[in-house]
Amino acid sequence: MLVILDVKVPNANDGATTMCTRHRRIRLKPSISILYFVPPATVSLSSCSGIFGDVQWRSRTQEGDSMDLLNLTFVISLAALLSLVCCSYPVSAGDIVHHDALAPKKPGCENDFILVKVQTWVNGEEDAEFVGVGARFGTVIVSKEKNANQTRLSLSDPRDCCKPPKNKLVGDVIMVDRGGCKFTEKANNAEGAGASAILIINNQKELYKMVCEPDETDLDIHIPAVMLPQDAGVTLEKMLLTNDSVSVQLYSPKRPLVDIAEVFLWLMAVGTILCASYWSAWSAREAATEQDKLLKDAAEEFPNRRSDISSVVDISTTTAVLFVVIASCFLVLLYKLMSYWFIELLVVLFCIGGVEGLQTCLVALLSRYFMRAAESFIKVPVLGAISYLTLAVSPLCITFAVVWAVYRNTTYAWIGQDILGIALILTVLQIVHVPNLKVGTVLLSCGFLYDIFWVFVSKKLFHESVMIVVARGDKSGEDGIPMLLKIPRLFDPWGGYSIIGFGDILLPGLLVAFAIRYDWLANKSLRAGYFLYAMLAYGLGLLITYVALNLMDGHGQPALLYIVPFTLGTFLALGKMRGDLTVLWTQGQPERHCTHVHLQQSDEADGGEER
Numbered sequence: 001m002l003v004i005l006d007v008k009v010p011n012a013n014d015g016a017t018t019m020c021t022r023h024r025r026i027r028l029k030p031s032i033s034i035l036y037f038v039p040p041a042t043v044s045l046s047s048c049s050g051i052f053g054d055v056q057w058r059s060r061t062q063e064g065d066s067m068d069l070l071n072l073t074f075v076i077s078l079a080a081l082l083s084l085v086c087c088s089y090p091v092s093a094g095d096i097v098h099h100d101a102l103a104p105k106k107p108g109c110e111n112d113f114i115l116v117k118v119q120t121w122v123n124g125e126e127d128a129e130f131v132g133v134g135a136r137f138g139t140v141i142v143s144k145e146k147n148a149n150q151t152r153l154s155l156s157d158p159r160d161c162c163k164p165p166k167n168k169l170v171g172d173v174i175m176v177d178r179g180g181c182k183f184t185e186k187a188n189n190a191e192g193a194g195a196s197a198i199l200i201i202n203n204q205k206e207l208y209k210m211v212c213e214p215d216e217t218d219l220d221i222h223i224p225a226v227m228l229p230q231d232a233g234v235t236l237e238k239m240l241l242t243n244d245s246v247s248v249q250l251y252s253p254k255r256p257l258v259d260i261a262e263v264f265l266w267l268m269a270v271g272t273i274l275c276a277s278y279w280s281a282w283s284a285r286e287a288a289t290e291q292d293k294l295l296k297d298a299a300e301e302f303p304n305r306r307s308d309i310s311s312v313v314d315i316s317t318t319t320a321v322l323f324v325v326i327a328s329c330f331l332v333l334l335y336k337l338m339s340y341w342f343i344e345l346l347v348v349l350f351c352i353g354g355v356e357g358l359q360t361c362l363v364a365l366l367s368r369y370f371m372r373a374a375e376s377f378i379k380v381p382v383l384g385a386i387s388y389l390t391l392a393v394s395p396l397c398i399t400f401a402v403v404w405a406v407y408r409n410t411t412y413a414w415i416g417q418d419i420l421g422i423a424l425i426l427t428v429l430q431i432v433h434v435p436n437l438k439v440g441t442v443l444l445s446c447g448f449l450y451d452i453f454w455v456f457v458s459k460k461l462f463h464e465s466v467m468i469v470v471a472r473g474d475k476s477g478e479d480g481i482p483m484l485l486k487i488p489r490l491f492d493p494w495g496g497y498s499i500i501g502f503g504d505i506l507l508p509g510l511l512v513a514f515a516i517r518y519d520w521l522a523n524k525s526l527r528a529g530y531f532l533y534a535m536l537a538y539g540l541g542l543l544i545t546y547v548a549l550n551l552m553d554g555h556g557q558p559a560l561l562y563i564v565p566f567t568l569g570t571f572l573a574l575g576k577m578r579g580d581l582t583v584l585w586t587q588g589q590p591e592r593h594c595t596h597v598h599l600q601q602s603d604e605a606d607g608g609e610e611r
Helices: 067-085 183-192 230-242 260-297 317-337 340-366 371-375 388-406 413-431 437-462 466-472 503-521 531-551 559-578 581-586
Strands: 017-019 025-027 032-034 057-059 113-122 125-134 150-155 173-177 197-201 225-228 246-251 377-380 384-387 484-488 497-501
Touching (some): 113 225, 150 230, 173 183, 183 197, 183 225, 197 230, 225 230, 260 484, 260 531, 317 437, 340 388, 371 384, 371 388, 384 388, 388 413, 413 484, 437 466, 437 503, 437 581, 503 531, 503 559, 559 581
Parallel strands (some): 150 173, 173 197, 197 225
Antiparallel strands (some): 017 025, 113 246, 150 246, 484 497
């Protein structure tokens, strides 16, 4: 899902904004910058307080006049990046059964369209395996491999089988070409000649659903019919022409109810939100502590203008609503322009975001162990001041992303994609904050409606689920878009991946991170706070999503349909029960008084903005 951010460009002449009570924003003298915003392309959370790094203090005079342009560039880059990573794609395992309500159905022609494995043997040796789709008519394909017979394969004469075959086909599987007559006519001729099954080769590389015509009556067909793509037919024909014996085995195995990939994907999603939430809360608490300390030491000096610089970006209610329209437009754009070159463009954008995220996480983590390198800066043209630690880490991150992009179609490329994706999610959850429960409710409610519409309702308008088509990367020649976490299905005979969109982690993650920040600032224990219950609600909602996924035969499910009611509903109910709902809804943080500071009304303030 798309999140549009209302961000003000920092003024190079202002100091750092701090907030001590719910009624006023106050700031330090202009010569000091708290939680310094590192220039774009070298964003380093070592400048943020928290478990991963200490608060960095730098003189404003070291920044130079280029900081305004660089921070503007960063804001634009962040907004563009979030338009990609916050799209919510359905949890999916891939469909092997397709229930097409538009395809004609009548007695003798009412099978579901199912994928069929066609295993080949050449001269008694197991060879290539192909995947086809079963027809609306004919007998149902067996599901267990042990129940499927290994049968000799023969070419039809004539090739289109529009007339009874001349060759003897007692018990053979006959291979015919598409075209010339109806599918059911081919199947009847093959059955009349004694064939045990018919393989119809398409004249294109894609598969085609074989249906019955409305006026057909001769539908008493007792052999299975399967369509194979054109390239499979070419290979099978070469096998028949160059070998003495070619046999095939037709079966359609069922997917397991639960695959271990779903367990690991659940752990990845929950673990990512858990780590990001603690990182965000630790940063917020240490920042508040450092700010209080600074205010106590410099209580006599308060400029009359409010600073706009901040280490985080708060989402507003307006932008939370706008994301529905903009995210929908972006999704339709992906759907219409889905092609190989467009996937390549998404890969480039994903690599840029992944490098930023991975670099941010590594610098923030390593800054505790290499403090001198993290606190020593060098001025780089265009980029501005960059720490030596960032310079050391950046080439490694860039190399990692480039290697993944080059080898992304290999068997184990999903590991690199998940590492880059998780790092990006952690960074976004560290930078972007939900300021109060009101904004969180609007954001997740919009996400809830967005997910349902583009997974289910879009079928009525486009005759297919737009979001599922985009997530799978149909018509692109690629194995889906990169803005997903995915794990291969290890025990699934059909293979494939279990996937979850970034938005299904990011959007609930914003609310969960808000919960733990509130708990820590209010000094609430784990059981007395909101984070534990929000985290459990998210985990349970995602678990219910996987249950629905398996009950629906692997059809993609909108994860936010299940996650939002659990997560948001739990938060709202608990806040109402404890009497904190008003504070959570409007202020988003407990009241904190600074007795050592005399607050001054800012001339440029917007009427005492509540926080």
